[in-house]
Amino acid sequence: MSSNFSVTPWEVKGKVDYDKLIVQFGTQKITPELKERIKKITGDLDVMLRRDVFFSHRDLDLVIKDYEEGKGFFLYTGRAPSLGMHIGHLIPFIFTKWLQEKFKVNLYIEITDDEKFMRNPELTLDQTRQFAYDNILDIIAVGFDPDRTFIFQDTEYIRNMYPLATKVAKKLTFSEVRATFGLENSSNIGIIFYPALQIVPTMFEKKRCLIPAGIDQDPYWRLQRDIAESLGYYKAAQIQSKFLPPLTGPEGKMSSSNPESAIYLTDDPKTVERKIMKYAFSGGQPTIELHKKYGGNPDIDVSFQWLYMFFEDDDNKIKKIEEDYRSGNMLTGELKQILVDKLNKFLEEHRAKREEAKELVNTFKHEGKLAKEMWNKIHE
Numbered sequence: 001m002s003s004n005f006s007v008t009p010w011e012v013k014g015k016v017d018y019d020k021l022i023v024q025f026g027t028q029k030i031t032p033e034l035k036e037r038i039k040k041i042t043g044d045l046d047v048m049l050r051r052d053v054f055f056s057h058r059d060l061d062l063v064i065k066d067y068e069e070g071k072g073f074f075l076y077t078g079r080a081p082s083l084g085m086h087i088g089h090l091i092p093f094i095f096t097k098w099l100q101e102k103f104k105v106n107l108y109i110e111i112t113d114d115e116k117f118m119r120n121p122e123l124t125l126d127q128t129r130q131f132a133y134d135n136i137l138d139i140i141a142v143g144f145d146p147d148r149t150f151i152f153q154d155t156e157y158i159r160n161m162y163p164l165a166t167k168v169a170k171k172l173t174f175s176e177v178r179a180t181f182g183l184e185n186s187s188n189i190g191i192i193f194y195p196a197l198q199i200v201p202t203m204f205e206k207k208r209c210l211i212p213a214g215i216d217q218d219p220y221w222r223l224q225r226d227i228a229e230s231l232g233y234y235k236a237a238q239i240q241s242k243f244l245p246p247l248t249g250p251e252g253k254m255s256s257s258n259p260e261s262a263i264y265l266t267d268d269p270k271t272v273e274r275k276i277m278k279y280a281f282s283g284g285q286p287t288i289e290l291h292k293k294y295g296g297n298p299d300i301d302v303s304f305q306w307l308y309m310f311f312e313d314d315d316n317k318i319k320k321i322e323e324d325y326r327s328g329n330m331l332t333g334e335l336k337q338i339l340v341d342k343l344n345k346f347l348e349e350h351r352a353k354r355e356e357a358k359e360l361v362n363t364f365k366h367e368g369k370l371a372k373e374m375w376n377k378i379h380e
């Protein structure tokens with residue numbers, strides 16, 4: 001299919017047409033009916049579900065059915081640790097927290113210090129492990145249930161995963177993995193094996209696994225779904241999100257490769273203000289007169305997009321902001337200020353919770369109820 005955008009686990013290029021992506025990847029759109037079914041159970045809908053940030057799925061209907069029938073399900077998500085997380089990385093975790101709160105289910109969070117090391121020629125394993133510790137603090141700060149959440153690092157938990165990883169790996173051929181991930185003969189063999197390790201946690205329980213993540217991770221799940229049943233497990237279900245766009249324009253995704261295009265969880269209030277005021281791509285007109293006359297375009301304005309996708313969860317307020325901006329009553333500077341204030345409030349609270357998280361690392365990795373059970377379990 002020819003298109004001027006591409007989405008892979010490593011890169012998002014161009015203006016993503018999410019409807020086309022659903023067709024390309026063979027997933028389903030989350031329909032209003034499905035949202036209603038969820039709302040019947042949860043009472044309300046998270047802002048990211050209401051506004052179609054989480055827009056695509058596979059077997060979410062079956063997950064809901066399993067839940068309704070008392071069979072239950074579990075959640076799984078993950079992170080390849082890097083030097084400092086940005087706001088975009090937090091999106092799936094915040095949404096996952098909402099799901100866990102509503103459904104009271106187990107959650108497994110894989111930290112792929114191995115993947116990051118093997119993919120990046122410049123990084124040492126010591127560095128990716130340090131990043132792992134650091135990123136785990138940001139993840140814990142999101143506020144998961146310590147009794148129902150297990151956070152594990154591949155290089156540490158590998159002994160328990162390895163038997164099942166060999167079974168998964170034996171089902172996948174090099175040519176499939178090469179084609180799915182665009183590998184080459186010069187790729188190191190660690191990367192060739194790695195997909196087995198991202199698939200294994202989908203089989204941590206003999207229940208359906210629901211994976212909340214950005215849609216860029218989809219290739220792994222396509223492989224999983226080809227082989228799961230032959231190993232006696234369920235095909236993994238997904239609930240997939242769009243990307244928080246980079247500050248600098250509505251195309252691609254916020255990514256660490258361009259620091260000015262991202263807001264990091266460690267950015268102080270002044271930095272946040274400077275970045276937003278200087279770089280946030282604007283849908284406004286070049287002069288105040290023109291803006292008042294013709295109005296702004298929220299559809300391409302990154303500050304508006306961020307407010308819409310996550311930071312302004314009040315439906316009435318976001319509607320008013322949209323109308324005021326479109327009509328020209330609200331200027332770009334005013335719109336940006338709303339975002340700066342929201343971001344700084346969010347980051348201040350996040351940093352306080354991150355400090356508290358230091359006391360909880362051992363709970364989530366080893367001593368919590370689920371963590372303890374998991375260390376006693378060898379996955380076969």
Ligand code: TYM
Nearest residue numbers: 077078079080088089091092110198213214243244253254
């Ligand atoms: P990683 O570390 O690249 O990304 C972690 C999660 O963040 C999502 N994400 C974004 N979401 C919205 N907007 C953005 N700009 C943005 N950038 C990244 C990703 O989709 C992902 O959900 N291989 C994985 C680690 C992993 C994993 C998993 C991820 C292991 N097991 C299970 C999800 C589910 C990785 O490199 O993620």
